[in-house]
Amino acid sequence: MNNKNNKGFTLIEFIILIAIIGVLAAMAMPNHSRRGSAGARRKACASNIRVISGAVEMYNMDSKESMIYLDLNKLVEGKYLKTMPSSPETGCKYYSIGDISQLDDMHEDEKGLIFCEFHGDLYNFKIKPGMTFNDYKYEKKRIKEEKEREEFQKKVMGQMIALLVVGLIIFFITLSSPKKKTKRS
Numbered sequence: 001m002n003n004k005n006n007k008g009f010t011l012i013e014f015i016i017l018i019a020i021i022g023v024l025a026a027m028a029m030p031n032h033s034r035r036g037s038a039g040a041r042r043k044a045c046a047s048n049i050r051v052i053s054g055a056v057e058m059y060n061m062d063s064k065e066s067m068i069y070l071d072l073n074k075l076v077e078g079k080y081l082k083t084m085p086s087s088p089e090t091g092c093k094y095y096s097i098g099d100i101s102q103l104d105d106m107h108e109d110e111k112g113l114i115f116c117e118f119h120g121d122l123y124n125f126k127i128k129p130g131m132t133f134n135d136y137k138y139e140k141k142r143i144k145e146e147k148e149r150e151e152f153q154k155k156v157m158g159q160m161i162a163l164l165v166v167g168l169i170i171f172f173i174t175l176s177s178p179k180k181k182t183k184r185s
Contacts, residue, residue: 010176017172024161044088045119052114055080056100066101070094070114091118098133 055075060066067074072094075081085094098112112133113121120126127136 013172013176017168020168021165024165027161041088042119045092045116046122048085048088048092049094049114049116049122051081052085052094056114060101068099068101068112070096070100089118093117095127097127097131097136 052070052072052075056067056070059075059078059080062078072081072084076084087093094114094116096112096114100112100114102111113136115121115127117127121136131139
């Protein structure tokens, strides 16, 4: 009879435990590597939208006739923009929907907005062809609620993975703890 005193993990049990924890951690981590330069171009486009919005507001304060639809040529000719905005990416073209004469930085009383054909609005919401401003507000609200629901689900998934890891650790500890032999009568 081989009377071994098993205290702690064996090497193979420890390697399996580390591998399982690594796989679970990889599943829980979002992939940020693909967002690099695309994120920078999206931010540059959002910056262009902010600059254009500021130019429209200045134009509307100075002019008798408010700009209702985006006209970049008017803004450049009136020196509200130094030059036409440079496109950070092929396909960036700036348009407006609704009445932009009272841009209000996305508050409820806003009646219009400026957006990029490629990236969408300041918040990366894609504007669909033929979409009215009311359609835009409804769709944006729906998508925001959907994103909040997804974030909640990710949080719950992370908690479930953490519980699973703790359960696996407890399982391996109980497997490797020494077992007492009981006598049978």
